[in-house]
Amino acid sequence: MPQTPSFSAPASAARRLGKIAAGLGLLLFVLLLMLVFIRPTTVSTGPDQVALHYSDGAFTPRRFQECVPSSTRAWDGPGDKHYSYPASQRNYVFGEGGDRGPMTFVTKDGIEMSVDGVAAFLLDTGDCETLRKFHDLIGNRYAAYMDSSDGNGSAGWLAMLSVYLSRPLETAIDRASQNYTYTELYTDPTVKAQWERDVLEQLPDLVGRQIDGDEAFFTDFAITLQKPVPPESVKAALVAQQEAVARAKAKEAEAAAQVKAAEAQVAVEKAEAAKIAERIKVLGKEGYLKQYAIDAGLNPYQPTTGGLITDRE
Known part of the structure; x- marks a missing residue:
């Protein structure tokens, strides 16, 4: 009988190759899975940044580990988190194009004004424990840590400042403004400078008061306030008033100048009269008149009819 061909050897080899491929695929999957869970995390702080390191891996509890100082690169455990905060002076700008719009307040005489300015401050990053408390109480709640891609403050940072800096600053400006009228703040640089100092003292x-606890998370405040601006209607009235005062002062100065000119003229005339009186004493009245005529280009010695020779018959 003819023998049927046997395919057992090639089939067995194919099965072995399939098992090997499956094993390699499983190994690759395991390696990728391990890479996801065990790859280290890294942090790189700039010269004006400090970072907080928290463990947060798949098999470790979320727990604070350490502060990472400025200008440092570090590698930590898989899944760990790093939160960067600014170590240099920060500015909070209020006004057109700033972090928020102008601040409004009411003066002693009840006029609402607005002001642009800058509030400078430092976040206390010098003490690691203080910074950790800030992050746990405030920073993490608002996601206020820095955007690591460009080193700028995040949207959460501005949201946090709107609560912990902007509102107290509004209160400080409003309270300080109760001591001054709008004309003083608008026209007197000395009063405006004192007002600025009053705001800084209260800030x-x-x-x-916004912070739970005794920690001073924000320090080294500085305030720069621009010239406050009243409503347009009030400003127009104030300008008109100033123009009227200027015109009145100009008229007063003109009148004073005319008085002085008249007084000077009287003094000249008195001096001239005294001079004439002295000359009369020397020349006599008739002699003075003759001399005056001569000085004026006249001839005081005109012929008279009494001196004419007439024909005698």
């Missing part, structure tokens, strides 16, 4: 305490 640290008002900021501290």
Whole structure:
């Protein structure tokens, strides 16, 4: 009988190759899975940044580990988190194109004004424990840590400042403004400078009241306020008033000048009269008149009819 061809050897080889491929695929999957869970995390802080390191891996509890100082690159465990905060002076700008619009306030005489300016401050990153408390109480709640892609403050940073800095600053400006009229703030640089100092004096305490606990997370405040601006209608009235005062002062100065000119003229005339009186004493009245005529280009010695020779018959 003819023998049927046997395919057992090639089939067995194919099965072995399939098992090997499956094994390699499983190994690759395991390696990729391990890479996801065990690859280290890294942080690189700039010269004006400090970072907080928290463990947060798949098999570790979320727990604070350490502070990472400025200008440092570090590698930590898989899944760990790093949160960067600014270590240099920060500015909060209010006004057109700033972090928020102008701040409004009411003066002693009840006029609403607005002002642009800048509030400068430092976040206390010098003490690691203080920074950790800030992150746990405030920073993490608002996601206020820095955007690591460009080193700028995040949207959460501005949201946090709107609560912990902007509102206290509004209160400080409003309270300080109760001591001054709008004309003083608008026209007197000395009063405006004192008003600015009053705002700065109140700000640290008002900021501290927003924070639970005794920590001073924000320090080294500085304030720069631009010239406050009243409503347009009030400004127009004030300008008109100033123009009227200027015109009145100009008229007063003109009148004073005319008085002085008249007084000077009287003094000249008195001096001339005294001079004439002295000359009369020397020349006599008739002699003075003759001399005056001569000085004026006249001839005081005109012929008279009494001196004419007439024909005698």
